[in-house]
């Protein structure tokens with residue numbers, strides 16, 4: 028099906044020019060605010076180009092801005108590209124603040140506007156696909172993200188979901204390890220049985236054993252009745268052991284026995300109880316170094332990590348940052364019946380520049396308070412508690428040297444991640460020597476890579 032694009036412009040010459048250049052789309056026209064709204068209702072276009080100088084006041088942007096507000100209110104997902112007079116930056120920025128997707132300054136150049144429309148359409152489609160995915164796939168659908176990095180993880184998780192292989196989810200705090208564990212469970216033949224999660228770091232060492240394995244009446248003072256542990260309550264289903272790296276070394280031996288023999292003994296009990304459960308573990312710790320330091324058993328490490336899955340941090344998923352932010356914005360807007368509908372340009376830049384040490388959880392927190400705090404319909408960087416650091420944000424530049432530098436630093440970051448943070452491999456992937464790589468990292472002041480964080 029051909030995509031429909033609505034062109035709102037009272038200049039017949041421009042209407043004609045766009046009709047001839049946008050042959051890949053179904054182009055419909057409107058020449059003032061009311062006909063624009065009528066066309067919007069009728070055709071539901073994903074992309075609209077809107078000249079801000081509309082009659083009855085073509086010399087000013089007021090009518091166009093009103094049209095923009097009405098379009099966004101009626102169909103908030105529409106990508107509106109506003110067309111402004113030359114040098115009318117103020118109104119262009121105002122339009123972005125009101126929720127326009129992008130702006131374009133006259134005179135109109137067919138190729139450029141085509142490119143803009145194409146990009147807007149692609150984004151609209153991606154967002155739509157994601158909404159459909161989230162609705163139709165209750166399992167992995169809860170994982171939002173279009174980046175190659177997260178999609179590769181999703182595919183891996185989907186593949187192992189149907190098996191009983193022990194999976195070890197590795198990733199920083201807040202990257203979604205528990206979400207993945209649940210999704211794997213919901214995609215597995217055990218989906219109608221319980222999913223039981225336990226966080227090994229949040230339970231005092233002396234209680235963890237009885238929490239996991241249960242206890243018999245009289246096993247210790249206060250054990251008034253026989254109580255099932257988390258392992259037994261997960262019978263038939265999936266047990267999610269979060270922060271497994273924090274499991275006391277003494278308990279690791281008992282854990283290993285359960286994983287190998289699939290039987291447990293309650294604390295104070297003498298009977299072996301067979302258990303049929305799938306185990307998924309997660310940690311933000313470096314288990315390999317813990318094994319080297321002997322604070323984590325090597326045999327247990329191999330037993331729980333038959334297939335390890337690395338969940339990338341949010342800062343390495345550029346593409347997902349805005350998608351997730353928009354998703355949470357919509358979610359919290361509904362939850363708190365708030366006004367905030369879109370992000371200002373500076374908010375977008377600030378989010379892209381931020382390092383997100385708390386990953387998706389941090390983003391949820393920032394978005395929640397921003398939606399509550401925002402004064403108008405547009406969330407500003409300030410509302411998010413972020414400041415767009417000049418130079419950190421991606422510059423809209425055509426200066427070749429800057430474009431080249433930006434592309435280089437991006438490629439370095441990507442290669443570094445793909446190479447598992449190994450410098451020799453990074454250099455190899457980039458086709459440069461290690462000294463060259465180090466001098467580039469210095470040049471672009473990539474402190475995190477330098478320090479290996």
Ligand SMILES: Nc1ncnc2c1ncn2[C@@H]1O[C@H](COP(=O)(O)OP(=O)(O)OP(=O)(O)O)[C@@H](O)[C@H]1O
Pocket residue numbers: 169170171172198199200201202203204205206207269311387388391
């Ligand atoms: N891809 C995703 N799409 C949507 N929401 C996500 C995604 N990943 C994580 N979340 C949300 O982010 C929050 C943190 O995720 P989760 O608790 O799974 O992270 P975690 O890695 O287990 O964190 P921790 O190590 O601190 O326990 C949750 O509220 C979760 O719903």
